[in-house]
Amino acid sequence: MQSASNNQNSSDSRSFDDGVIELPNQQHRRSVLQLLLWISAAFGFFFTLLNWQSNAQMAIVEIALATYSLVLLPFARNDKQQFKVSLLFLVPLYSIILYVLTMPTSTETGYVWILVIPVLSHLLLGRWFGLGLSLIFMPIGFVLFAIRFHDNNAIFNVVATSNVILAGVATLVFSHVYEVSRTRAHRKLLHLATTDSLTSLANRTRFLDVFERERNHAIRNNSDLSLLLLDIDHFKHVNDNHGHDVGDEVLKYVSATICHRLRKTDLACRLGGEEFGVLLPGASLERAISIAETIRKNIADVPYTRGDKLIALSVSIGVSEYGFDGRDLESMYAIADNHLYRAKSSGRNRIRSREMMRNGELDLALAD
Ligand SMILES: Nc1nc2c(ncn2[C@@H]2O[C@H](COP(=O)(O)OP(=O)(O)OP(=O)(O)O)[C@@H](O)[C@H]2O)c(=O)[nH]1
Structure with a gap:
């Protein structure tokens, strides 16, 4: 028998692959890159015109840079x-x-x-690669500056050189610190926007995003994808008999128990109230039923404990499979919800799916 307290916090430590979280960051950098390529092309052509008569060598370099920026734009x-x-x-x-x-x-x-080097590097490459590239090119720039002007006392003196170096170091440090805080704030914001604050599970928004990604993956690789819809049975009684705070703790406990059996690539989500969704990439209907049964059994076997208080719990689960039960979340959800409704109306603490209906309404709970 598992200990209830062992499971209480495990949902907090669970982390789903962060591809969905990272995407907006990439989109932000892509927009900056596109803008810079346009600016570089425009400035390149402008300076080409400006230098055409006086400095042909410079004009050639500038027109080459402008053309190169335009070539990169589609990529x-x-x-x-x-x-x-x-x-x-x-x-x-x-x-x-x-x-x-x-x-x-x-x-x-x-x-x-x-x-400009540290600013552009951090904006486009992020904190570490941005810092790395700046640390390669900035010192070379300082050295070339010194070589170029070392014999000109009006430019290459202690005050002017200190200004040049300090301004460079300050820009590098501020660019780095800004990028570090921006990335942290961005991650925190996305985490808040995609996580259920009570249970730390994914929320509905994230669930939709991840479903789309996993559906595309399943189509590309011709792989399985299943959905579990879970609802705590008679949860209202928990609130009524033990109070809303205990109800909240029970929700956290059930979340942790659901996550206990899942793999890193599975995604559990609180869809609202006492209803949960679990997305199982790579799982056939048979495997999804087996996972659902483990979850159901774990929750039914181990009552929630708080001091000397024992609260017996159970969940009803509806299962649907990508392809047979629909090709989008709406249809898969509707089918799983229908099975969940049937599980509730036929006595609760059980699992329902297409497979079970075909096998003459086999009820796993009754087989206990
Ligand atoms: N403590 C707590 N309760 C919640 C929360 N969200 C929804 N609830 C409660 O969940 C209960 C859901 O009750 P019902 O929809 O009647 O469902 P049920 O009692 O579980 O009955 P069945 O689903 O038919 O087995 C309501 O009492 C809601 O107030 C929450 O965040 N915290």
Whole structure:
């Protein structure tokens, strides 16, 4: 027999693959990348015109950068390629900035472009890769600046050099700190928006997102996908007899017990009140029924305990399978809900599915 208290917190530590959480972050960076490519193309063509007469070498570099930015633009629309395209954009851009600094016609104002390196790197590559790329290109920029102007006392003196280095370090530190706090705040916000605050399970919004992703995966790989719909039996009595606070604790306990048996790729969600959904990627109907039976048995076998108080619990479960029972969440939910209703009306503490109806309304609970 499992200990009830052992299970109480396990739902908190469970984490589903964060692909869904990461997506908005990638979308944000993709938008920044697209904007930068447009700006780079526009500025490139503008400076080409400006330098055409006076500095043909510079004009060629600028028109090449502008054209290259336009070539990258279609690839930047793909979220999955965002990191690769960012690197393909930033490395040549920084190399050009450094090359321009070494030109005999360059002035000390060209240095300000080195300050752009940490900002762009962090915006497009995130905190660690952004920091890494900045730490490669910024020191090279400082060295080239020193080589270029070392014999010019008006520019290369202690005050001016300290300003150059301090401004560079400050921009690097602020870009990094900003990106770290932005990423943390973004993750926290997404977590709050996609998690049920009482049970720490996924909420309905996240469930919909993950279902779409798993459905696409099932179609691509011709794999199974099943859905469990669980509802605590006579939960109103728990609230009425023991109070709403105990009711909340029972909800947490049931959540933890549901998660106890699941794999990392399965997703449990609180759909509302005392109703839960469990998405089982890769699970056939047979396997889903077996998982549902384990959950049902665990909850029925181990009453919720609080001090000397014992509260016997049970759940009814409806099961549906992708393909046979529908090809979208709405249909799968409707079928599972129908089975759940039948499980309730035929006595509760049992599982219902298409398979069981075919086998003459076999009832797993009765087989106990
Ligand atoms: N403690 C607590 N109770 C909740 C919460 N959300 C919904 N409930 C209660 O859950 C109960 C659901 O009651 P019913 O829909 O009648 O269902 P039931 O008593 O479980 O009966 P069956 O589902 O028919 O077995 C209601 O009393 C709600 O107030 C919550 O977040 N916390």
